[in-house]
Amino acid sequence: MREIKHKSFAELVGFPECTNRIPSGTQDTHSTTVLALRFKEGIVNLGDRRATSANYIMYDRADKILPLDDYTLVAVAGSFARSVEVARYLRHAFKYYARMHLQDLSLEGKLQEVSRALVANLSLAMDGIGMFLPVVSAYDPSKNTFAIYFFDALGARFENSEFGCAGSGAERIRGVFDFIKRTKGPFEKRSLEDVLTDGLVMLDIASQLDSATGGLERVPPVAKILTSDGIQNIPESDLIKAIRSLESSTKK
Numbered sequence: 458m459r460e461i462k463h464k465s466f467a468e469l470v471g472f473p474e475c476t477n478r479i480p481s482g483t484q485d486t487h488s489t490t491v492l493a494l495r496f497k498e499g500i501v502n503l504g505d506r507r508a509t510s511a512n513y514i515m516y517d518r519a520d521k522i523l524p525l526d527d528y529t530l531v532a533v534a535g536s537f538a539r540s541v542e543v544a545r546y547l548r549h550a551f552k553y554y555a556r557m558h559l560q561d562l563s564l565e566g567k568l569q570e571v572s573r574a575l576v577a578n579l580s581l582a583m584d585g586i587g588m589f590l591p592v593v594s595a596y597d598p599s600k601n602t603f604a605i606y607f608f609d610a611l612g613a614r615f616e617n618s619e620f621g622c623a624g625s626g627a628e629r630i631r632g633v634f635d636f637i638k639r640t641k642g643p644f645e646k647r648s649l650e651d652v653l654t655d656g657l658v659m660l661d662i663a664s665q666l667d668s669a670t671g672g673l674e675r676v677p678p679v680a681k682i683l684t685s686d687g688i689q690n691i692p693e694s695d696l697i698k699a700i701r702s703l704e705s706s707t708k709k
Contacts, residue, residue, distance in 0.1 A: 485586050486510045488521045488540070489624030490663045490670045491532035493594045493605045495644040496652040499684035500594040500603055501691075502532050503656045505626070505664065506678060507671030517671060522679045526551050527687045528596040529567055534624030535589030539581065543574045543589070564597045572612035582610045590623040594683050601685065603645075619644045626663030626670035633659050649682065650699070653691070657703055673700050 491504040504521035507514060522532045523544040531547070533540035550570055554562040562570070571593060581587030593606040605621040608614055620634045637655050638644060644652055657673060664672035671678075677700060680691035 485539075486515050486537045487535055487669065488519050488537040489534050490622065490626030490630075490660065490667065491521050491534050491592055491624055492622040492627065492630075492656060492659060493530075493532060493592050493620065494652050494656050495603060495605065495619045496647055496649045496682075497645065498649065499596065499682055500530070500605060501649060501653055501656060502530050502592075502594055502679075502681045502683070503653075503660055504532055504679045505660055505671040506676045507669065508537050509669045517676050520679050522681050524548075524681075524688050525567070525593075526561075528598065528683065529564075530594040530681060530683050530688060531571075532592040532594070532623065533589055534592075534627070536581075536587045537589075539578060539587040540589040540591065543578065543591075547571065547574060563599075564595055567595070568593065568606060568614055571606075571608065572614055575608055575610060575612040579611065592621040592623050594621075596683055596685060598685070603683070622659075624663075624670070626660075626667035629666040630659045630663050633662065653680070653699055654703060657699060661703075673703075 486508050487510070488508050489505065491502070493500055493502045502522045506518050508516040508519040519537060521534070522530060523541070525531055525544065525547050531544055533544065547570055551562050551567065554566070571591060578587060588610055590610065591608055595606065596603050605617045605619070606614055607617070607621045607623060619638065622630065622634070641647065657678070660670070660678055661673050664670045677693055677696040680696055682689050682691060
């Protein structure tokens with residue numbers, strides 16, 4: 458009896474072979490800055506809302522933090538269009554696997570799919586168009602653990618248990634993470650409110666040093682949290698309250 462080989466979602470849609478070139482001279486819209494911070498009950502993701510094309514501000518309400526399933530969040534920096542397309546592909550790939558095998562894809566399998574998508578995008582990244590860098594926040598129900606993963610353009614994966622960031626503004630604040638950890642203690646032992654304030658401070662610093670990163674004054678950043686119960690949005694009213702409290706404390 459001939460064995461039936463199940464194709465992957467990527468093989469069905471031809472994703473690895475997607476090498477369509479973007480016409481020369483086309484301006485790519487980019488997004489920055491995103492960061493992920495561990496807190497006591499999970500991981501908080503923050504991202505400014507600005508999307509730029511060269512020296513133009515194309516949009517000031519971009520959502521750069523995208524859920525891939527109930528327990529996986531991806532924050533994207535770089536080519537906004539390409540990153541949204543890849544996030545959409547990954548969501549469908551995870552669902553396809555679950556329906557074909559009657560069980561969810563393992564965390565290791567999800568991370569391999571992210572690396573695979575980056576490798577498939579390499580030709581565009583080498584051309585300087587379509588490059589993006591994801592920061593993945595994940596909860597593993599089988600182990601009851603949280604972790605933050607970041608990647609390079611070749612798909613190499615790196616893990617950090619407490620923080621991660623990407624984007625042009627991230628280069629300005631990388632040292633701040635370690636400073637906060639040394640002065641306030643591990644992120645994973647602190648409350649959401651405390652860690653959220655630190656994240657807002659870092660986004661504010663990035664916006665002052667990087668023109669591609671939007672500030673806090675006009676449009677609040679995107680903010681989502683991942684806990685063992687799943688993914689939730691932090692209400693805009695709570696964000697505005699935290700920003701006002703931060704502004705008051707800096708004026709004292």
